[in-house]
Amino acid sequence: MSKNPPDWWARGGALAGIGLSIIGLGLTYRNSSWQQQVYEESLQERIIIHLGMARTSVSGGNTLTFESKGKVSVEVTNIGLHPIYLKSIRTGLGGPVGNMITGAPSLIVYQPDPIEGKEPLKRLEPGEAFPFVKDADFSEYPLNFDSNSWVRVETTTKVFSQQVRVSLFNISGDVGWPMPKHKKK
Numbered sequence: 001m002s003k004n005p006p007d008w009w010a011r012g013g014a015l016a017g018i019g020l021s022i023i024g025l026g027l028t029y030r031n032s033s034w035q036q037q038v039y040e041e042s043l044q045e046r047i048i049i050h051l052g053m054a055r056t057s058v059s060g061g062n063t064l065t066f067e068s069k070g071k072v073s074v075e076v077t078n079i080g081l082h083p084i085y086l087k088s089i090r091t092g093l094g095g096p097v098g099n100m101i102t103g104a105p106s107l108i109v110y111q112p113d114p115i116e117g118k119e120p121l122k123r124l125e126p127g128e129a130f131p132f133v134k135d136a137d138f139s140e141y142p143l144n145f146d147s148n149s150w151v152r153v154e155t156t157t158k159v160f161s162q163q164v165r166v167s168l169f170n171i172s173g174d175v176g177w178p179m180p181k182h183k184k185k
Helices: 008-043 098-102
Strands: 047-058 065-078 084-093 106-110 122-124 129-137 149-155 159-164 166-173
Touching: 047 149, 047 159, 065 084, 065 106, 065 122, 065 149, 106 129, 122 129
Parallel strands: 047 166
Antiparallel strands: 047 065, 065 129, 084 106, 084 122, 084 149, 149 159
16 A cells, blocks of 8 residues: 655646636636626716807997897716717706706797607717707896806606806807007006
8 A cells, every 4th residue: 555645836836727727717817897888888878068158249338238139058968988869958047956856947949849840850970960940038037157057968768967157158249349449558
């Protein structure tokens, strides 16, 4: 009866192989989870919203006053990887739900008639921007450049509610006050 001594090199190599396979299994699971997360994020809709106004000034002495009529523009840019279809665009004052709580008026900038169905939903391709312009009565919809405005964009799969500042403000007409003159020294 002969007893062979244990082969420590073989046992050590086997334990190292088992350890490396467990580490590889963990890294494979983490990589798979990361790829799934990246894929799901690539399917999400993403947009950028710019709010703008155009108003005509009225001569009023030393103060800047505006006519009550003007235009509101909402530019929607698709920054996602897939086309999106827009169902409606609204804007107003207050937080995203402030309109429903306070009863403040909201202006519907874009909404095709679902009953008539003559106008299809607006499709925005990836990277495409489209401005929606609507005539507005600012006495009824009191938006101005320093207000806390919100825009709600509804697509076929998601609703975006975002507080925005007016980024484009076009003033036309007579400014109404004299420009200061610089004195020469």
